[in-house]
Amino acid sequence: MLEVHHVSRSFAQRLVLDDISFIVPSGALTGFVGANGAGKTTTMRIIMGLLNASSGHVSLNGSELSGDTRPNFGYMPEERGLYPKQPVIDQLLYLGQLHGITRAESRKRAMDLLARFGLEDRAKSKLESLSLGNQQRVQVAASLLHEPDVLILDEPFSGLDPLAVDAMSSILRDYAARGVPVLFSSHQLDLLDVLVDHLVIIQEGKILANSSADDLRASQASRHRLSLGADAGWLRDEPGVSVIDLSGSQALVNFESEADSQRVLAKALGLGTVSEFAVHRPSLADIYREII
Template sequence: MLEAINLTRHFGSRTVLEDVSFSVPANGMTGFVGANGAGKTTTMRIIMGVLKSHSGSVSFNDTAITAAHRARFGYMPEERGLYPKQQVLDQLNYLGQLHGMSRTDARTEAIGLLDRFGIADRAKDKLESLSLGNQQRVQVAASLMHHPVALILDEPFSGLDPLAVDSMSSLLAERAATGVPILFSSHQLDLIDQLCDNLVVLSEGRIVAAGSAEELRARAHSRHVVVTPPDAGWLREQPGVSVLDVAGPKALVEFADDATGQRVLRAAIDRGAVTEFAPLRPSLAEIYREVIR
């Protein structure tokens, strides 16, 4: 497990991170979300040792993180860090060897990853000749070359087409299943909801929500869909009920507590037919929007 503990960072008089703590468990993916300038990239740079925190620490498997740990991490910065005028395969080979791989193993791994991303036919091309989406694929391949023990990915899905997103999602899920903790940032909330077992939400340098998907859903407002023909408007008059939307027989409501929900259900049955009375499971995207308001 990767853990950030009370990280604080200033740039001059401006505090960009304040007492930031969260964990990235093994065997799953953790989504790191927040508006531009929330502090996500700064946090990732501190984890990787690119920046120093002014207070706080980072640990890996309950041990203070070291340069040796970080050498075994896979890191993809938001600003692509590869060489535009070098051939794709050559630089992946080079990066693999920097991580201690043999030339043969590095070449085999690079070709395998490029094939997974559907760009093996561009292996001999210069990076700058590729589209931005294909450059992104190469950048992610570079972070995976040495079979890292943890992955820190800053906007890995940016600029990718749907097929590339599917390929990358599948590959990351495979790595997570082997016990690799994966932290990635993204503004694509649908992907966060689809892929992530855990969520960390940062706003103006502070954590406003963190935990597993189920933990966060349990803390969210409990909403129900109620369908009571012919008209659900009567729910507006019920104590303890917040009616968010009504369209004919269908209403979206929040109950003050479970007892209120049971009382309303009995009242609906007494009035006639009840064709639907169901909790509405919030998406992680909806949870994100709620906590940053």
Template sequence: MLQVRNLTRRFGDKTAVDDVTFDIPSGRMTGFVGANGAGKTTTMRMIMGVLTATSGDVLLDGSPVTAAQRAQFGYMPEERGLYPKQPIIDQLVYLGQLHRMSQSSARREALALLDRFNLADRSKDKLESLSLGNQQRVQIAASLLHRPTALILDEPFSGLDPLAVDSMVELLRERTAAGVPVLFSSHQLDLVDRLCDNLVVLQNGRLMAAGTGDDLRATAPRRHRITVSPDAGWLREETGLTVIDVAGPSALVEFDDDVHAQRTLAAALSRGTVQEFAPIRPSLSDIYREVTA
């Protein structure tokens, strides 16, 4: 498990990351979300040792992470860091050798990854000859090449078409199934909701929420969709709930507790037909919007 503990980074008078603490469990995908300027990239750079923290620690299984351990991590920066005029396979093999892979094993792994992204036939092309989406695929391959012990990915899905997203998701799931902790940032909340076991939310450099999806959903408001006959307007007069919206026979309400939910259900049944009385399971994107509102 990777553990971020009280990380802070200041640039002069500006605090970009302010006392942030969260876990990146092994074998799980952790989504890292926040608006532009929230501090996600700065946090990732501190995890990787690219930036020195003003204060705080990054731990691996409870001990401070070492330079040798970081060298085994896979890192994908938001800004592409490859060489545009160099053949793709040459630079991937070179990067693999920097991670102490043999030339033959680096070439074999690079070609296998390129094949997963349908780029094996372009392996000898210069990077700049590829579309931006395909350049992103190569950058992803570079981060996975040495079979890293942890993955820190900054906007890995940016610019990818749906098929490339599916290929990337499959690769990440293979890594998490092998016990690798994965942290990735994204502005695509639907992807975060579909893929992530854990969520970390930053706003203005501060931690707003962190935990498993179930833990975060448990703290969300108790909202229900109620559909009755003939009209749901009477719910506005009930106690122990807040009416979010009413449209004819249908209403969205937020209960104070389960007692008031059951009391309201009984009242609805006494008035006529209840066609729907269902709790709404918030998505992780709903939780993000709630905690950053």
């Protein structure tokens, strides 16, 4: 398990990370989400040792990170770092050898990864000749070439088409299944519900949520969606009912108890048609928006 312990960081007297702590469980896909400037990239750079924390530290399986452990990490930075005028395969072979992998094994791994992204026929192309989305795929392949023990990916889905998103998701799930902690940031909230096992939400340098996806959903499981035959405004005056959203005959509410829900249902039926009365399972994107 990767753990961030009470990390703070300032730039020129401006506090950008304020005593943040969270975990990235082994064998789980952890989404790291927040608005631009919330502190995601700074946190990832501190995890990778590219920036020093003003205070606090990062540990893996209980041991503080050092120069000996980070080479086994896979990292894809926000600023892509490959060489535009060099052939794709040459760069991957070079990076593999930097990690101590033989040239032959580096070639095998590189071609396997390029094949998973549908790029095996572009292995000898210069990087700059590829579309931005395909350059992104190569950058991801570079971060996976040495089969890392931890994955830290800053916006890995940016610029990918739907097929590449599927390929990326499959690769990340494979790594999680091996027990690898995977932390990735993304602005594509629709991916959260179908991909992440754990969610960390950061806003203005503070952690607002750090929990499993199931626990976040369970915390809001008492919500109900109602669709009535007439205006649902009367729900605002009902005891034991908190109205979360209401528009005409549609409402999203929270009941304090099962007795309250049954009482409201009986009243709604007495007033007219009820076409929907069901437990509402909020998406993680909904939960993120509400927390923010």
